[in-house]
Every structure is written in structure tokens, then in C-alpha cells.
Amino acid sequence: MQVQKFGIEALDNMLGGGLRSGRPYIISGNSGTGKTVLALRFLYEGLKMGEKCLYIATDKPPHSTITSISDSFGWDLLSLNVMDAVPTPSLYSTVYPVRDVTAKGEIREISEMSKNVEKGELTMESIILKLELEYKEKFYHRVVVDSFTTLKRFGVEEERRNPVMAKFFRFFVEKGSTVVLTVEGNIQKIRPELILSSGAIHLKREVQDMEEKRKIAVLKMRGSFFDPIEREFIIDKNGISIRKVKSK
Amino acid sequence: MSVNIGIPGMEKYFPGLREGTINLIVGAPGVGKTILGIQYLIDGAEKNEDVLFISLNESAYDIKRDFEDFTWNLNILNVIDATPTSKKREIRPYREVTQVADVIKMKDVKDKYQSREIDVFNLKSTLKVILENRKFSRVLLDSITSLKYFYTLDVDPEEATMSFLDFFRLLENTTSLIIAEYFEDIENIMRMMDSVIYLRREGTEIILEILKTSTFYSRSVVPLTLTKNGFVINEKKGR
Numbered sequence: 001m002q003v004q005k006f007g008i009e010a011l012d013n014m015l016g017g018g019l020r021s022g023r024p025y026i027i028s029g030n031s032g033t034g035k036t037v038l039a040l041r042f043l044y045e046g047l048k049m050g051e052k053c054l055y056i057a058t059d060k061p062p063h064s065t066i067t068s069i070s071d072s073f074g075w076d077l078l079s080l081n082v083m084d085a086v087p088t089p090s091l092y093s094t095v096y097p098v099r100d101v102t103a104k105g106e107i108r109e110i111s112e113m114s115k116n117v118e119k120g121e122l123t124m125e126s127i128i129l130k131l132e133l134e135y136k137e138k139f140y141h142r143v144v145v146d147s148f149t150t151l152k153r154f155g156v157e158e159e160r161r162n163p164v165m166a167k168f169f170r171f172f173v174e175k176g177s178t179v180v181l182t183v184e185g186n187i188q189k190i191r192p193e194l195i196l197s198s199g200a201i202h203l204k205r206e207v208q209d210m211e212e213k214r215k216i217a218v219l220k221m222r223g224s225f226f227d228p229i230e231r232e233f234i235i236d237k238n239g240i241s242i243r244k245v246k247s248k
Numbered sequence: 249m250s251v252n253i254g255i256p257g258m259e260k261y262f263p264g265l266r267e268g269t270i271n272l273i274v275g276a277p278g279v280g281k282t283i284l285g286i287q288y289l290i291d292g293a294e295k296n297e298d299v300l301f302i303s304l305n306e307s308a309y310d311i312k313r314d315f316e317d318f319t320w321n322l323n324i325l326n327v328i329d330a331t332p333t334s335k336k337r338e339i340r341p342y343r344e345v346t347q348v349a350d351v352i353k354m355k356d357v358k359d360k361y362q363s364r365e366i367d368v369f370n371l372k373s374t375l376k377v378i379l380e381n382r383k384f385s386r387v388l389l390d391s392i393t394s395l396k397y398f399y400t401l402d403v404d405p406e407e408a409t410m411s412f413l414d415f416f417r418l419l420e421n422t423t424s425l426i427i428a429e430y431f432e433d434i435e436n437i438m439r440m441m442d443s444v445i446y447l448r449r450e451g452t453e454i455i456l457e458i459l460k461t462s463t464f465y466s467r468s469v470v471p472l473t474l475t476k477n478g479f480v481i482n483e484k485k486g487r
Binding site for chain 2: 160165167173194199218220222229
């Protein structure tokens, strides 16, 4: 079985070797738990292995995210391809019904990325169409959608939400790409995503006695004898490091 | 007659599923419901029964890959791959009545994903055609939560799910095992079930609890360990 690693040994071990290629995965957790850093670590590892990687941004323009992550951790993300799928202000103000327009979200090399890219109103289905064209030209080994929650909120009408989400997850399976989607909210709110994914990593951030504690656990991992034990982790200039479990 | 669920030595705690009934496995994602379901089918297939796996969660191809590390021979199972497609939904003025999926032997599953649009209606009519012509002793549906969430566009998900399950109840000689992810979604279907098995995680251990059975009331709690041969009872902690 072919796996794709994060390059964080302890995490890859928890997953039973890494993510199984060609499947959809989610990284869940509240805002500020480290989902974007972990997702980009996955892409960075792919680039190091010479794989084609795509970052689809829906929360913040990809340029600013990539720049700040590269600067903080010294990761070279220049050969990353990005798609700016941040909803336009008009989309925010007229949430429903979402108009089904042709995707204008551009995919380009991060090195030629300017800060202002013209974009259309992006829906989950228009992104599939856009990606369909993109895949005619090249294959992506690893894709990150950050965050899927924003796309879910603004990219599809509520009554069609679940079936369209199923299509979105399915798209990457049909293409054979390993996709990691970041998902926000508590477990109750992300049930459909948990079911659609082949695996899930959950991140938590707690403050105890003025001390910040970050925790990571694998909730689900199809086809793998994974390790479900929660562990503490830290994010510093070296990136993400997972602490050993204290033996009882 | 009771039908073994396939865990060795389980009869001590639970006599098995009653022949011809529908039954439920419920538990959170990642707990091992599909594994237990496949174990149930393998148990039948190894006794030369005709068994059927209806997969909504993962394609037959991916299921096959998922179970590569197990000692089981998945090739002897029959499967209906009813996973959704990413292709754009066609506009249909009427409900499709043609068969949208086929039974295939797992050994014939190749690297291909089906691309037909499947919803609760055409899946039900497809299963009807298939199951009226061929008798399976054991059927596994994975999962009813998926059906409710992802296959019920333009219909009331609750009603559609109920009527879908009703069909399984009418199959006289088939013992069906239905997988569900969350209790909140199955309140209305719990009543239809002959027995309900609840799987949950406690640390590294999987706990199987019989929540309901028609044969006698018990609240058996059995600790399990997952091995390459499937679930086995953790005898050291057996109660």
C-alpha cells in the first residue's frame, strides 16, 4: 500500500505509516489549533519528494498564508501551485442563493502570484469544473483545501449541501489525488465530513494554568491499524513536534 | 436459527442475529464498524453462503485495498458499489428506473469507479430487482447514515431512509446488518431493528455492547482486540 507521509515521524507512525494515497482526509479543530500549519507541512513534504502539490485557499489569499508559513518555519514552498478561492465580498453579502457561475479561480505558481487576483464567485461545483480543466494538463499528488468549512458555508446552498460535498470529496478520489481538507467546528457539526473522509486528524488547543497545550489525535483511518492515543505537540520554529506519551 | 456475527467465542455473550431480521451496528467513525461488518460476511462466505456487501461509503476498489493487511479472502464476497460520482447531476424529469449498480464478485473489481448517479430511489429499485432474483443469506449495508446524508436530494431524508430499510425487513431469508455512525440519526430506525450492536473505543480497546436483542434482554459488554484476523474477544478482561 502506497502511503504519503507528513514527514513528522511520530504522526506518520500514529497514522500507521502515513496517509493512503488517493484518498480524502480531514484535519479538524477550532480556529488557531494549527490546521493550516499541519496541512502545509503535508504539502511541503510532498514538494520535497518531487510531487505536484496544490493549495486551494478559501479563508485568506494564499499568498499571505504561504509567505508567513515559509518565513516562520523556513519551508521552501515556492514550487507550490495555489488556487485563490476566497469568496468575494458580494458573495458574503448575498449568501443564498449561491449563483452557479463558471470558475474564475486561477491556479498559478506561487512565484508568479500577485496580491490581487481577479476572481469570480466560487462555488463547490465551479471549483470542481475548474479543477477538471486543470487535471487535463497535470496531475496533483497532494491537494489541500483550506478551509473546507468556508467552502461549505459559502459555496453551496444549504438544502443541497451534503450531496454536493459528497461529490467534492469524490472528485479527488476519482482523480487519484490525496486531498487534505481543513475543517472547523465541533464533532457534531462535522459529521458529514467525518463520514466522507478516509481518515481524520483532530487538533485541540487548551490553556491550563496559564500554559498552552496543543493536542493531536487520529480519530479515524480506514485500512490502517492506527494509533488512537492523543498526544501533545508543539509548534515552534522547527515546525511541528509531537511529544512522546508518558507511560502510566 | 441464529446467525453468527463472526467473532470467535461470541456465542457465550450473544447468541447471534435472528435469521431473516434486520440488525444494526452503531458507532463513531474510525471505531471499526466496517471491519466487523466484513467479518460477518466472511463468516458466511466461508460457510459457502451467498453474501452481499452494499457499499455507499467507499468504492469496492478502495475496500479491497483497505483489507489487504487482513488474512481474509475478500475475493469471495459479492459487492454492489453504490458510491457517489463527482459528475454533474443530470436534469431528469422522471425518476430513473434502470438499474444503477450491479452485483460483482470482489475478485473481479478492477481499478475503476462507477459513474452513475445514485440516489435513494434508484438504489432501492435496483436492489429490488437484484434481490428478487438472487437470494443472499447475509447482506451488509455501509452505511445508512451515508444514505441519509448524501443520497436524499429533494426528499425528506428521514422518510426516505425508513422506507429504504423497510425493504430489507421484507426479505424473508436474508439476515441484514446495517451500519450507522451516530445515535442521533437512528432514533427512528432503532425500533425496526431486531438487535443493535454498539461499538465504542476505550483507550486502545474496542468495546462491543449489545444494546438490544430479541432473543433475550442482555446488556453484554465485551472487550475486543483488533487483529489481522478481525476482532477477537479480549479474554483477559472478559466479563
